[in-house]
Amino acid sequence: MVELGRFTLIFSFILTPLTIIFYLLFLKSKDLRFFISAQRGVILIFSFIVISSVSLLYALVTSDFSIEYVASYTDRTLPLLYKISAFWAGMEGSLLFWALTLVILILWLWIENRQDYRKIHVWAMIFNLGVLFFFNTLLVFLSNPFKTLPFTPADGRGLNPLLQNVSMLIHPPTLYLGYVGFTIPFAYAMASLITGKIDIHWITKVRKWTILSWIFLTIGIIYGGKWAYVELGWGGYWAWDPVENASFMPWLTGTAFLHSVMMQEKRNMLKIWNMVLIMLTFALTIFGTYITRSGALASVHAFAQSNLGPFFAAFIGGWFALFLILLALRWKKLKSKIPIENVLSREGTFYINNWILVIIAFTIFWGVLFPIIAEIVRGVKITVGPPFYEQVTIPFFLILLLIMGICPSIGWRKATLKGIIKTMLIPFLLTLITIPFLYLGGITRALPLTAVSLSILVFYIIIFEILRTAYVKAKVQKLPYITSLYRLLLSNKRRYGGFVVHIGVIFTAAGIILSTAFKKEAEITLKPGQEAEFMGYKIRYSHLMYEDTPHYTWFRAPLNFVNKKESFWLKPEKRFYRTWSEQPNTEVDIKTTLAGDFYAILEGWDKDGTAYLRVQFHPFIYLIWLGGLIMVIGGIFALLPDRRQKEPITQKQNNSKNSLEIKKGGEK
Amino acid sequence: MSYILSLVIFFQAPVKTQKPEVRALASQFMCPCGCGRVVVNCDCGTAYKMQEEIASLLDKGFTPEQIVNNYVNQYGESILASPLKKGFNWTGYILPFAVALISVFIIFYFIRSQKKSTYILEESEKKVISEEERKKIEKELEDIE
Numbered sequence: 001m002v003e004l005g006r007f008t009l010i011f012s013f014i015l016t017p018l019t020i021i022f023y024l025l026f027l028k029s030k031d032l033r034f035f036i037s038a039q040r041g042v043i044l045i046f047s048f049i050v051i052s053s054v055s056l057l058y059a060l061v062t063s064d065f066s067i068e069y070v071a072s073y074t075d076r077t078l079p080l081l082y083k084i085s086a087f088w089a090g091m092e093g094s095l096l097f098w099a100l101t102l103v104i105l106i107l108w109l110w111i112e113n114r115q116d117y118r119k120i121h122v123w124a125m126i127f128n129l130g131v132l133f134f135f136n137t138l139l140v141f142l143s144n145p146f147k148t149l150p151f152t153p154a155d156g157r158g159l160n161p162l163l164q165n166v167s168m169l170i171h172p173p174t175l176y177l178g179y180v181g182f183t184i185p186f187a188y189a190m191a192s193l194i195t196g197k198i199d200i201h202w203i204t205k206v207r208k209w210t211i212l213s214w215i216f217l218t219i220g221i222i223y224g225g226k227w228a229y230v231e232l233g234w235g236g237y238w239a240w241d242p243v244e245n246a247s248f249m250p251w252l253t254g255t256a257f258l259h260s261v262m263m264q265e266k267r268n269m270l271k272i273w274n275m276v277l278i279m280l281t282f283a284l285t286i287f288g289t290y291i292t293r294s295g296a297l298a299s300v301h302a303f304a305q306s307n308l309g310p311f312f313a314a315f316i317g318g319w320f321a322l323f324l325i326l327l328a329l330r331w332k333k334l335k336s337k338i339p340i341e342n343v344l345s346r347e348g349t350f351y352i353n354n355w356i357l358v359i360i361a362f363t364i365f366w367g368v369l370f371p372i373i374a375e376i377v378r379g380v381k382i383t384v385g386p387p388f389y390e391q392v393t394i395p396f397f398l399i400l401l402l403i404m405g406i407c408p409s410i411g412w413r414k415a416t417l418k419g420i421i422k423t424m425l426i427p428f429l430l431t432l433i434t435i436p437f438l439y440l441g442g443i444t445r446a447l448p449l450t451a452v453s454l455s456i457l458v459f460y461i462i463i464f465e466i467l468r469t470a471y472v473k474a475k476v477q478k479l480p481y482i483t484s485l486y487r488l489l490l491s492n493k494r495r496y497g498g499f500v501v502h503i504g505v506i507f508t509a510a511g512i513i514l515s516t517a518f519k520k521e522a523e524i525t526l527k528p529g530q531e532a533e534f535m536g537y538k539i540r541y542s543h544l545m546y547e548d549t550p551h552y553t554w555f556r557a558p559l560n561f562v563n564k565k566e567s568f569w570l571k572p573e574k575r576f577y578r579t580w581s582e583q584p585n586t587e588v589d590i591k592t593t594l595a596g597d598f599y600a601i602l603e604g605w606d607k608d609g610t611a612y613l614r615v616q617f618h619p620f621i622y623l624i625w626l627g628g629l630i631m632v633i634g635g636i637f638a639l640l641p642d643r644r645q646k647e648p649i650t651q652k653q654n655n656s657k658n659s660l661e662i663k664k665g666g667e668k
Numbered sequence: 669m670s671y672i673l674s675l676v677i678f679f680q681a682p683v684k685t686q687k688p689e690v691r692a693l694a695s696q697f698m699c700p701c702g703c704g705r706v707v708v709n710c711d712c713g714t715a716y717k718m719q720e721e722i723a724s725l726l727d728k729g730f731t732p733e734q735i736v737n738n739y740v741n742q743y744g745e746s747i748l749a750s751p752l753k754k755g756f757n758w759t760g761y762i763l764p765f766a767v768a769l770i771s772v773f774i775i776f777y778f779i780r781s782q783k784k785s786t787y788i789l790e791e792s793e794k795k796v797i798s799e800e801e802r803k804k805i806e807k808e809l810e811d812i813e
Contacts, residue, residue: 383751
């Protein structure tokens with residue numbers, strides 16, 4: 001299997017440039033035989049990478065420790081699911097997973113467009129394959145997952161205990177799907193630049209891929225937060241760690257792109273900006289891929305080391321150079337002749353929305369970069385951690401929150417101040433009524449109160465906008481209100497899917513604000529049989545438990561939380577894995593209630609069984625996960641086709657309007 | 669064998685409880701173990717030792733500033749979770765806001781210049797196209813429709 005995996009990787013590496021050449025020959029000669037050869041090449045590349053991936057999976061599952069990667073990330077006692085997840089635990093496996101994901105997406109694109117001979121599609125395939133070729137090169141020459149050891153060890157090192165969590169089965173694959181998915185819109189953007197077909201077509205074509213990638217990236221980020229919360233044992237979900245930042249930056253620029261393409265679709269504006277945004281997003285996904293597993297920057301998420309930095313830098317730099325050349329060549333064609341008529345319009349708010357999203361992305365990038373710059377300038381190493389990011393990004397997030405509410409309720413082209421006030425008056429008044437209740441409920445500090453009030457205002461604006469439009473529609477069309485509301489939501493899934501996403505963002509924002517501002521925490525030391533008080537609960541501790549399993553030894557402090565109404569148990573643990581005994585692993589225990597999460601951490605113990613514990617209460621933290629779920633649902637809803645929506649070019653038209661005159665069988 | 673290992677682990681297990689002021693101070697330092705977490709959130713031995721050290725320094729009457737300076741002298745500025753607000757470090761804090769502000773001006777300039785160029789275009793079109801030509805174009809457009 002090792003040889004099969006290695007050779008299929010080499011075949012895929014050789015075949016990828018050959019397929020690109022076939023596509024180029026087709027473009028030059030218009031000879032269909034080259035096109036067919038290239039199409040077959042795609043299927044073969046797909047097959048080889050799939051075989052290679054299955055070979056690695058087989059080696060992981062069967063514990064073939066002759067392979068260095070398998071010996072480094074698994075051991076015999078590792079449960080099957082984690083042996084599978086070890087596929088993406090290290091740099092080599094992650095790169096193969098990247099290639100596998102990209103080739104699956106390329107095949108999907110191939111299936112959808114196999115009769116599409118248009119230049120733009122062919123070029124998009126070439127660019128996609130170009131990206132794949134880079135990863136194939138790394139896999140064959142620099143980061144081969146099938147590298148064998150000079151001797152076969154009796155057992156492997158095992159998977160880092162922090163990665164032994166169910167979230168690891170979802171978080172990395174979804175994050176990578178998000179990263180890889182943005183390659184397709186990028187390839188189409190480049191294809192449109194090189195062919196000069198800078199009309200609406202490429203934007204329409206990439207819409208599905210962009211939303212899909214955005215959804216996966218959202219799932220990846222939210223699941224990453226959930227993993228950190230459950231697994232890292234400190235009660236947080238976001239540490240402004242370089243790897244976390246690297247996943248958040250393309251999400252921000254991708255979100256900006258999702259909004260600004262609407263400007264191009266509806267008003268034929270921001271054509272250059274859209275190109276820049278997708279290039280940035282693509283570059284940031286590659287940067288994220290590198291940072292995630294390379295260990296280039298100290299991170300709680302970096303579980304491997306590699307020296308691929310210069311290659312990734314050259315790859316991103318090369319694409320940037322090509323992009324800038326093409327952009328310069330098409331500059332005149334791309335320049336919009338349509339001016340923004342009024343800043344008080346949806347266009348205006350989209351400008352602000354894009355500005356703020358990109359500024360946040362820039363700020364985070366600046367935070368990642370600043371230690372390097374400071375070292376060059378001052379010759380002193382510094383760290384940029386959570387306090388820095390919180391200080392510099394919070395004002396921007398607040399503006400973003402407000403814009404999110406105003407933006408969808410303003411019409412295209414021109415809006416009047418009177419109209420905006422009319423739309424926002426009721427939500428604003430309702431928010432004013434809500435604020436005293438928030439204050440009485442304990443949200444007394446200025447920043448949390450402002451942020452929560454803003455979230456509520458935006459929520460009201462969105463709901464009011466939907467209800468108002470449904471009311472007008474019901475009145476005009478003489479329909480029952482519920483029917484009107486139902487039809488309205490289904491009539492423009494993209495718009496209302498977007499509204500649902502915004503509601504999700506509000507939930508997540510509220511969860512972040514409330515859980516951060518009102519977190520309660522206590523350090524408790526309990527001897528066996530002792531009690532402590534926390535948040536109106538009595539915490540009873542009986543004795544310390546421990547057990548040996550084949551995989552690890554655990555120590556557990558069972559805690560009984562009791563108040564007048566209820567009683568529940570939390571059983572925080574410390575685990576000592578056989579192969580990672582130098583790194584004790586904290587296994588927290590969590591009880592979710594409607595008010596928030598009770599969170600218990602076993603920090604240590606004494607010889608007499610005294611337990612040293614940390615208990616926390618995270619109010620409304622579940623809103624973060626719930627918001628993530630709502631965002632994903634909204635994204636999927638926006639992805640569904642509208643009944644009235646028609647493909648811009650049908651297959652029939654497509655073939656007839658083909659820009660290339662095809663020659664079959666070498667006809668002259 | 670595993671029983672003995674468990675016992676060894678049992679007696680070697682990290683032990684700690686820290687006061688809120690210790691935790692507040694420990695949240696200002698990055699763990700020197702290189703995990704990328706702040707001391708208060710790291711559960712490695714180094715982090716535990718550092719928290720104990722902070723507690724002991726506070727008990728001895730050292731002020732938080734003195735403790736911060738002590739660690740900066742020992743490990744360098746990289747031990748701090750965020751850069752000290754002095755000298756060149758201010759660039760880190762100010763630049764995002766400066767870029768945000770400058771970009772606002774650029775956007776407004778861009779919007780204004782776009783409006784202006786369209787206006788100029790409309791004016792020049794008026795001058796170039798004569799009434800006769802306009803009628804001719806309109807007729808052609810009608811024919812197309």
